[in-house]
Amino acid sequence: MRTPRALVSALLLTTLAACGSPPSGSGSSADAQDEIKVGVLHSLSGTMAISEVTVRDAELLAIEEINQAGGVLGKKLVPVVEDGASDWPTFAEKATKLIRQDKVATVFGGWTSASRKAMLPVFERYKSLLWYPVQYEGLESSPNIFYTGATTNQQIIPGLDYLKEQGKKKIFLVGSDYVFPRTANKIIKAYAAANGMQVLGEEYTPLGHTEYSTLVNKVVQAGPDAVFNTLNGDSNVAFFKQLKSAGVSAEAMPVLSVSVAEEEVKGIGVDNIAGHPVAWNYYQTTDTPANQAFVKAFKAAYGEDKVTSDPMQAGYNAVHLWAEAVKKAGTTEVEAVKKAAGGIALERPEGLVTIDGENQHLYKTARIGVIRPDGLIEQVWDSGEPIKPDPYLKGYSWAGGLAEE
Amino acid sequence: MIKRNLPFAAIAVIALVAAPLLLEPFRLSLLAKYLCYAIVALGIGLAWGQGGMLTLGQGVFFGLGGYAMAMYLKLSESGGGLPDFMVWSGVEELPALWAPFANPVFALTMAVAGPVLLAVVLGTLVFRQRVRGAYFAILTQALAAAMVILLVGQQGLTGGTNGMTNFFELFGADLADDSTQRVLYLVVAGVLGVLYLATRQLVNSRFGRLLVAVRDGEDRVRFLGYDPALVKTVTFAVSAGLAGLAGALFVPVVGIISPALLGVVPSLELVVAVAVGGRQVLAGAVLGAVVMGYAQTTFSEQFANGWLYLQGALFILVMTLAPKGIAGILGRLRRARTA
Numbered sequence: 001m002r003t004p005r006a007l008v009s010a011l012l013l014t015t016l017a018a019c020g021s022p023p024s025g026s027g028s029s030a031d032a033q034d035e036i037k038v039g040v041l042h043s044l045s046g047t048m049a050i051s052e053v054t055v056r057d058a059e060l061l062a063i064e065e066i067n068q069a070g071g072v073l074g075k076k077l078v079p080v081v082e083d084g085a086s087d088w089p090t091f092a093e094k095a096t097k098l099i100r101q102d103k104v105a106t107v108f109g110g111w112t113s114a115s116r117k118a119m120l121p122v123f124e125r126y127k128s129l130l131w132y133p134v135q136y137e138g139l140e141s142s143p144n145i146f147y148t149g150a151t152t153n154q155q156i157i158p159g160l161d162y163l164k165e166q167g168k169k170k171i172f173l174v175g176s177d178y179v180f181p182r183t184a185n186k187i188i189k190a191y192a193a194a195n196g197m198q199v200l201g202e203e204y205t206p207l208g209h210t211e212y213s214t215l216v217n218k219v220v221q222a223g224p225d226a227v228f229n230t231l232n233g234d235s236n237v238a239f240f241k242q243l244k245s246a247g248v249s250a251e252a253m254p255v256l257s258v259s260v261a262e263e264e265v266k267g268i269g270v271d272n273i274a275g276h277p278v279a280w281n282y283y284q285t286t287d288t289p290a291n292q293a294f295v296k297a298f299k300a301a302y303g304e305d306k307v308t309s310d311p312m313q314a315g316y317n318a319v320h321l322w323a324e325a326v327k328k329a330g331t332t333e334v335e336a337v338k339k340a341a342g343g344i345a346l347e348r349p350e351g352l353v354t355i356d357g358e359n360q361h362l363y364k365t366a367r368i369g370v371i372r373p374d375g376l377i378e379q380v381w382d383s384g385e386p387i388k389p390d391p392y393l394k395g396y397s398w399a400g401g402l403a404e405e
Numbered sequence: 406m407i408k409r410n411l412p413f414a415a416i417a418v419i420a421l422v423a424a425p426l427l428l429e430p431f432r433l434s435l436l437a438k439y440l441c442y443a444i445v446a447l448g449i450g451l452a453w454g455q456g457g458m459l460t461l462g463q464g465v466f467f468g469l470g471g472y473a474m475a476m477y478l479k480l481s482e483s484g485g486g487l488p489d490f491m492v493w494s495g496v497e498e499l500p501a502l503w504a505p506f507a508n509p510v511f512a513l514t515m516a517v518a519g520p521v522l523l524a525v526v527l528g529t530l531v532f533r534q535r536v537r538g539a540y541f542a543i544l545t546q547a548l549a550a551a552m553v554i555l556l557v558g559q560q561g562l563t564g565g566t567n568g569m570t571n572f573f574e575l576f577g578a579d580l581a582d583d584s585t586q587r588v589l590y591l592v593v594a595g596v597l598g599v600l601y602l603a604t605r606q607l608v609n610s611r612f613g614r615l616l617v618a619v620r621d622g623e624d625r626v627r628f629l630g631y632d633p634a635l636v637k638t639v640t641f642a643v644s645a646g647l648a649g650l651a652g653a654l655f656v657p658v659v660g661i662i663s664p665a666l667l668g669v670v671p672s673l674e675l676v677v678a679v680a681v682g683g684r685q686v687l688a689g690a691v692l693g694a695v696v697m698g699y700a701q702t703t704f705s706e707q708f709a710n711g712w713l714y715l716q717g718a719l720f721i722l723v724m725t726l727a728p729k730g731i732a733g734i735l736g737r738l739r740r741a742r743t744a
Contacts, residue, residue: 044709044710082709083705083709088566088570088661088665089659089663092659093435093659096431097431100429100430100431101431112566114566114568114663117571118567118568118570118663120570121660122660125581126581137493177560178565179490179493179560179566182494182495182560186495206554206558207566
């Protein structure tokens with residue numbers, strides 16, 4: 001068998017082509033003087049797209065608002081949007097592209113913990129800046145990431161405080177099998193042990209799992225006062241449907257979810273989940289002037305039927321907080337922005353947030369809500385004031401040994 | 406002979422000299438990534454193109470190689486401590502399975518030997534039973550699916566869905582450094598070149614002819630007194646070894662290994678790439694992997710929304726216009742010219 005010469009030459013040409021032409025459109029900087037490029041990196045395809053596209057929309061809205069108001073440092077913000085494709089290595093690759101080729105000033109992006117963990121070394125390596133907008137499992141504080149979602153002491157622990165106040169003594173843990181639920185449950189078990197609560201069971205299912213009859217039977221047989229739910233994505237649909245058909249009502253056995261917001265309620269079907277509690281820092285119904293403006297602007301931009309949720313709002317805040325820090329620093333240079341960011345306090349849709357300069361998380365108010373029959377979430381409890389972020393749970397004596405840096 | 410190797414030499418010069426000079430570091434490491442996939446594709450070209458074994462689970466072997474390498478990198482950095490993901494997964498002491506991977510020689514050997522061993526066991530069981538065609542394809546695909554479930558489920562041992570990332574250095578060299586990445590690229594390109602030549606040699610040997618004979622008439626080969634199962638097992642094992650080595654090279658280049666890289670979808674993507682390039686010739690497989698890798702990057706950067714459709718369209722277009730892939734088109738052009 002002979003090697004076709006033409007083929008080999010073609011291989012040669014492709015290699016050259018791959019070398020010679022870095023894709024255009026990254027915008028050679030004709031008018032780079034009055035523009036600042038920022039990266040927006042979320043999954044626009046794959047399983048996570050349904051959630052992440054909404055965050056991208058909120059971030060683009062914030063960028064648009066800032067441009068309307070004259071931009072930052074007299075320059076317009078130009079978003080460079082990339083698709084993380086629900087695939088963690090792709091997130092790392094696109095982050096590298098945004099930093100090295102587009103030379104963006106900062107990146108807003110990510111949703112799953114896995115995507116953040118994949119991007120973290122990239123941002124640390126190139127000393128760039130990522131704004132991560134989703135509640136997460138804590139135990140992390142990268143100098144190159146700002147976390148605008150809740151850490152565990154602003155969501156999970158308040159959720160447990162709420163259950164305790166409601167007199168729920170026996171709980172059952174249900175979660176998807178990945179790092180957030182496993183870490184969250186570790187914290188929940190330590191909390192339960194210190195607060196006289198009893199954990200009757202702990203079950204994990206693979207991401208994307210949709211067969212819940214066995215698990216629901218197990219939960220029902222154990223007979224807990226409440227269920228703490230860290231399932232993610234599609235699994236929630238199957239779980240809540242199964243729970244309903246097993247005849248379990250929200251009054252008899254409330255299921256507290258930490259990954260179900262307004263957007264997910266639509267997918268699960270409000271009939272299946274109405275009455276169950278959730279824990280976040282923001283709801284579409286949150287009563288602040290900033291939120292009225294946000295909901296109005298979002299609906300105007302994307303349609304009346306759209307809902308707003310906690311991660312969307314956190315992404316929206318991230319852009320405004322970064323812009324504020326840049327104005328204060330007078331430059332987009334990363335070290336200066338980081339320094340300027342500490343202590344910045346803004347009235348946001350969720351209420352007052354303040355950047356903790358030390359761990360680059362936000363002071364946030366924890367809010368427990370109950371899902372209404374119309375699909376929105378009604379707040380029933382809040383922490384009264386913004387809670388200081390404590391990603392390593394150093395301020396909780398019972399959490400010793402959970403967090404090693 | 407010299408004339409025949411001229412094009413290969415020309416590509417080698419371009420790949421080893423021109424590319425590192427012309428490309429930005431970020432693009433160069435992307436090219437290194439495509440070349441890692443090209444090594445896997447070379448194995449698929451051998452097993453499928455030459456041997457007729459449609460293997461839809463090469464990701465498994467790629468993953469075994471990648472995880473072996475990642476385990477070594479994690480251990481060499483943690484300096485006797487626990488790797489980061491074990492700490493947050495609640496693992497208290499280093500699992501026994503991990504301990505030997507602190508040795509780079511062992512890790513690299515396992516990156517190749519592990520996949521080869523698995524392929525030998527699987528091949529012996531399957532080919533002896535004369536499982537072939539679609540049944541073999543389904544079996545390998547099931548293997549890929551099972552592998553992902555296993556890796557995700559064993560979070561403390563494998564990093565779960567996150568996989569492993571955050572690697573800093575390889576043999577003392579800083580992985581973040583552009584010059585390290587350039588050396589890595591050269592290593593990958595060199596390894597691909599050597600493996601390509603060796604595989605071509607294998608295809609041109611008596612064994613290669615026997616392999617093609619098995620593909621085209623397995624029973625006849627058996628009646629001639631050869632053992633088709635042995636031929637197929639050896640070929641399958643070689644292709645597994647290639648994928649394992651590619652995985653081991655991939656990890657320091659890209660800086661992450663996760664179940665998402667070795668499941669059913671990436672395994673299929675590689676077979677698609679080989680089909681696009683042209684499975685009849687080994688160079689077609691290599692070309693296909695580079696073209697599809699480049700297309701994926703370009704499409705997704707240019708059209709963040711809907712780039713998957715473009716990639717699918719490219720596949721359909723090539724397959725309808727040229728069932729023998731790009732290599733088929735080029736072969737036809739060349740024949741037209743010489744005729």
